[in-house]
Amino acid sequence: MFRESIxxxxxIVSFLIDRTLDAEEKILLAQSAKERAExxxxxDRGGKGVDIDPWEDPxxxxxHVTDRYxxxxxxxxxxxxxxxxxxxxxxxxxxxxxxxxxxxxKWDQSYGSDKFFKRLYKGLPEAIRGLxxxxxxxxxxxxxxxxxxxxxxxxxxxxxxxxxxQIDLDVNRTYRNHIMFRKRYDVKQQSLFHVLAAYxxxxxxxxxxxxxxxxxxxxxxxxxEEDAFxxxxxxxxxxxxxxxxxxxxxxxKLIRFQDHHDKILKKFLPRVKKxxxxxxxxTPLYTIKWYMQCFLDRVPFPLAMRLWDIYIYExxxxxxxxxxxxxxxxxKRIMQLDMDHLMxxxxxxxxxxxxxxxxxxxxxxIECAEDLRKAKMDxxxxxxxxxxxxPTKPFGVFEIPDLDQVIIK
Amino acid sequence: MSxxxxxxxxxxxxxxxxxxxxxxxxxxxxxxxxxxxxxxSKSTIGVEFATRSIVVEGKKLKAQIWDTAGQERFRAITxxxxxxxxxxxxxxxxxxxxxxxxxxxxxxELRDHADDNIVxxxxxxKTDLRHLRAVMSEDAAEYADRNNLIFxxxxxxxxxxxxxxxxxCLNEVYKRVADRHFSNVNIGQTTALPTTNLQSTILEKKxxxxx
Numbered sequence: 001m002f003r004e005s006i007x008x009x010x011x012i013v014s015f016l017i018d019r020t021l022d023a024e025e026k027i028l029l030a031q032s033a034k035e036r037a038e039x040x041x042x043x044d045r046g047g048k049g050v051d052i053d054p055w056e057d058p059x060x061x062x063x064h065v066t067d068r069y070x071x072x073x074x075x076x077x078x079x080x081x082x083x084x085x086x087x088x089x090x091x092x093x094x095x096x097x098x099x100x101x102x103x104x105x106k107w108d109q110s111y112g113s114d115k116f117f118k119r120l121y122k123g124l125p126e127a128i129r130g131l132x133x134x135x136x137x138x139x140x141x142x143x144x145x146x147x148x149x150x151x152x153x154x155x156x157x158x159x160x161x162x163x164x165x166q167i168d169l170d171v172n173r174t175y176r177n178h179i180m181f182r183k184r185y186d187v188k189q190q191s192l193f194h195v196l197a198a199y200x201x202x203x204x205x206x207x208x209x210x211x212x213x214x215x216x217x218x219x220x221x222x223x224x225e226e227d228a229f230x231x232x233x234x235x236x237x238x239x240x241x242x243x244x245x246x247x248x249x250x251x252x253k254l255i256r257f258q259d260h261h262d263k264i265l266k267k268f269l270p271r272v273k274k275x276x277x278x279x280x281x282x283t284p285l286y287t288i289k290w291y292m293q294c295f296l297d298r299v300p301f302p303l304a305m306r307l308w309d310i311y312i313y314e315x316x317x318x319x320x321x322x323x324x325x326x327x328x329x330x331x332k333r334i335m336q337l338d339m340d341h342l343m344x345x346x347x348x349x350x351x352x353x354x355x356x357x358x359x360x361x362x363x364x365x366i367e368c369a370e371d372l373r374k375a376k377m378d379x380x381x382x383x384x385x386x387x388x389x390x391p392t393k394p395f396g397v398f399e400i401p402d403l404d405q406v407i408i409k
Numbered sequence: 410m411s412x413x414x415x416x417x418x419x420x421x422x423x424x425x426x427x428x429x430x431x432x433x434x435x436x437x438x439x440x441x442x443x444x445x446x447x448x449x450s451k452s453t454i455g456v457e458f459a460t461r462s463i464v465v466e467g468k469k470l471k472a473q474i475w476d477t478a479g480q481e482r483f484r485a486i487t488x489x490x491x492x493x494x495x496x497x498x499x500x501x502x503x504x505x506x507x508x509x510x511x512x513x514x515x516x517x518e519l520r521d522h523a524d525d526n527i528v529x530x531x532x533x534x535k536t537d538l539r540h541l542r543a544v545m546s547e548d549a550a551e552y553a554d555r556n557n558l559i560f561x562x563x564x565x566x567x568x569x570x571x572x573x574x575x576x577x578c579l580n581e582v583y584k585r586v587a588d589r590h591f592s593n594v595n596i597g598q599t600t601a602l603p604t605t606n607l608q609s610t611i612l613e614k615k616x617x618x619x620x
Contacts, residue, residue, distance in 0.1 A: 048549065053538065114601075166480055169431040169452070178448040210430070210480045211454045249482050284486070288455035297451060340460050347457055 032162070032408040036253055039168045040158045043193050045118040047185030056120045068126065069200055069301055076249040097125040100132065118385050120313055121362055123306040130222030133312050137234045139227050148398050150198060150226045157197035160406050163208035167196045170213040180221060191225040199232050202396045204405070206236065209247035211292040213376065218308065219353045220294065236284060237391055240315030245389030246292050252388045257291050257319065258283045260380030264324050265377065286346040298351055299326075303358050308373055310365075317378050329364055410469045418462055418471035422582050423493050424575075425523070427515050428500035429508040430479030433534040436565035437500065441575045446566050453478045462521045463576065465583050472579055478588050484518065489525040495586075496530070501549075503533045503562065504541035510551065516556060528581045533562040536569055 021029065042050045066072050079301040082090065099119060103110040106326025124132050134140070157164070162330050171193050175181045195216045200208040215235065219228035235241045262283050265273035276282070289298045294311050296304050311318040327334065328344075333355075337345055354361065372378040383389045428505040433510060435453050439445045444457040449620045453476055462471040475494070477487035499515050500506040512531065519529065534543060546562060553560035563570040590616075 053541075166430060173431075173450055173452050207481055210452050210478055213452070250485060285456065286488075292454060343458055 016200065021403075028407050029403070032406060034329055035408055036161065036164050037131045039164050042185055043190045045185070046187070046190065047183070050185060052184045056322070067089075067180055069305075071175075071301060072177050072179060072182065096122070097128055100125060100128045104128070104131060104135065111135075120309055121366070123358065123362075124309045127393075129305070130227075131307070132309075132334075133219075134223060136312050137231055139223075139230050139234070142217065142230045142234060143226065146307060146396075148229070150229050153198035153201045153229075153396060154194050157194070157201045161197045161200055161408060162405055162409050163200045164197060165408050167200070167212070167213070168194060171209060172195070174217045174398050175214040178217075178221070180203075181217060183386050188220055191220050191228070195225060195229045195232065197383070198229055202229075202233065203236065203244070203391065203392055205393055206244060206247045211289070212247060214293050214296045218305075223378070233395075237395075241311075241388065242316065243292075244391055248389075252383065254288065254291055255284075256380050256383060256389075257316075258287055260320065261287060262325050264320070264377055265327060267377070268324065268371065269327060269331060272327055272334055276337050276342070279337075279342055279346070279347075281339060285343070287323060288325055291319050291328075295322060298346070299354055300351060302353055303361060304361060310339070311363075317369065319371055320378060320380070321365055324372065325361070325365045325368040326350070328368060330399070413453045416462070416471070417469065418584070419468040420586070422495050422579060423473045424472055424496040424497050424498065424578060424582075425491055425494045426474060426476045426500060427487070427518065427530075428467060429502070429505075429511050429515075430478060430497075432500045432502040432505070432508050433565050434479065434498075434500050435476050436585065437462045437498070437532070437534060437571060437574075438474055440568055440571045441567045442474065444494040444568070446568070455483065455486055461575075463579060465580055466587075468583070470579050470583060472494045473573065474575075488518060488522040491519065494523055494527060495582045496528045498530045498531045498532050498574065498578060499558070500534050501544065502535050502536055503544045503549075504538040506543040509533075512552070523531060523566060526585065528585065529556075530574060530578050531556075531560045532574055533560075534565060536562045537564040537566045551575065 036225070040047075046224045051254065096119070097298060103116060103119070119130075161167070171189050172184065173183075174192060175253075183189070190215065196208055196213060199212070199216075200206070212232070216228060216232055223231065236244045236247070243250075245256075262273070264275075265283075289296065295307050298304075299307070307318065307322055330350075333345070334342065356364075369378065426438060428434055428583060430452065435450055436446050438459055439447060439450075442461045454531075456477050457476055458475040458529055460471060460473045462469055464470070467613055475490050477483070477490065499519070503508055503509075516529070520529065531549060533546070535551050550563075551561045559581065561570055561574045561577065563574050565571055586587075
């Protein structure tokens with residue numbers, strides 16, 4: 001089976017690059033084709049008959065408890081509420097859901113209204129999150145305009161994707177503590193694998209960059225595979241989010257946002273900034289996941305989802321305001337920490353326990369956004385050269401492959 | 410709330426963990442600093458670090474270990490953190506030959522961005538995967554010999570040799586410092602004074618000057 005596909009790869013590549021391949025190139029190409037086929041095959045089989053090392057597949061133990069988002073905890077659930085509180089929370093969730101169902105049915109009138117805005121900032125009900133995100137991101141329109149494209153990219157990825165090894169490595173390490181992604185090569189891991197591989201073929205300038213797997217995974221928690229693909233596509237390349245610039249080599253947008261964060265601290269929190277600098281805690285050290293993943297893995301999941309609700313609607317200005325908000329809300333604590341403790345505070349402390357109730361955080365976030373807007377600092381100055389951060393190549397066009405583009409990196 | 414300030418130590422040594430994605434750098438770090446191995450570990454984006462202090466010849470050495478993303482694209486970010494490092498652990502996966510083949514490139518990265526006198530360990534991780542071994546110890550040992558690296562095999566999962574690997578790295582760094590291997594570094598003066606972050610920075614900076 002492999003021999004045939006390798007042979008045809010030679011043939012196609014030779015044909016496309018319009019010259020005969022030398023022996024070394026043929027070996028590299030053959031190796032890539034073999035490795036790619038083997039990886040793809042494991043997902044196709046859903047892990048059946050595949051040797052899975054014990055560490056790759058943590059067995060589901062009975063004492064684990066799954067929370068309402070699907071995350072598995074070792075002992076008891078965090079933030080345990082009393083039965084009365086739980087009842088109230090459940091009731092509120094049901095009421096909110098009904099309100100959202102109604103708003104979704106008259107989308108054009110409600111979208112962007114005061115009520116919409118207010119309710120969004122309260123956090124979307126779990127059951128309706130995927131639907132509202134899809135509507136805001138206009139996934140139906142995009143899908144209609146691009147019929148068949150996802151399937152096409154998925155098929156091409158099986159054959160050509162140069163990022164397949166990295167994608168495979170990262171699928172194995174993405175939300176493995178979540179019930180959907182728990183089992184190696186299981187259905188949702190297959191979807192994650194295919195969405196990322198297909199996207200790397202669709203947007204070849206980005207390909208696959210670490211950090212994207214978490215984003216694709218949360219989309220897959222709330223929507224189906226094809227929708228998740230187009231949601232990724234929208235987040236990376238629409239005007240509101242334009243995450244493309246965060247992930248392309250050189251990370252130009254990341255640097256621009258980090259510089260701007262520095263300016264905000266200098267203006268609004270100069271003492272904190274001095275303290276951070278004195279302790280060698282520079283912005284690039286603690287903000288990468290804030291921007292690249294919109295706070296995933298850096299704040300508790302329920303709060304991250306509330307931020308994502310706002311991010312999907314507001315776009316990149318949420319990243320600016322929330323980064324400022326984190327430092328502002330925790331300034332007292334930050335002033336008491338030295339370099340080592342600052343690092344663990346940003347890496348582990350905040351995601352374990354943010355220290356404030358979600359509603360308080362959002363309230364403060366709104367104030368921060370207002371402060372920044374008044375100071376005309378709600379967004380960083382635009383990139384001097386637009387082509388640095390924006391896609392320059394057409395999407396989904398399979399160009400004549402460079403050998404570099406098909407050999408696994 | 411009490412001030413969580415710097416703890417006392419005689420030396421601060423910055424160590425970097427580098428190598429291909431998925432070779433187990435983060436788990437080596439967590440095994441050494443917290444004696445933990447995380448089956449649900451996440452890929453490292455950018456850089457992170459953790460610290461642990463050990464005592465060598467009566468001196469307290471604080472190791473500040475920097476963990477880096479393995480994907481090539483991130484080298485633009487991570488290589489900036491090689492500055493001031495006195496030790497490096499170049500990690501590959503004994504079950505994946507490609508990660509060993511790439512050691513050359515990582516070594517070049519170090520030569521380009523780190524101090525010339527940096528102590529380099531070649532670390533073959535995941536020895537628990539015996540049945541999948543793809544890199545022979547002899548080959549790696551020979552490679553290490555040729556390139557003046559200290560060679561060790563570890564398993565962050567069952568914790569074989571992890572402690573030993575870091576100890577060896579720190580010992581070697583300490584030896585070079587104590588032997589005044591670094592002619593420009595005035596170690597005696599540094600240790601005689603009470604330690605602060607600033608002092609360690611001086612130490613690191615002097616370390617750099619030697620290049």
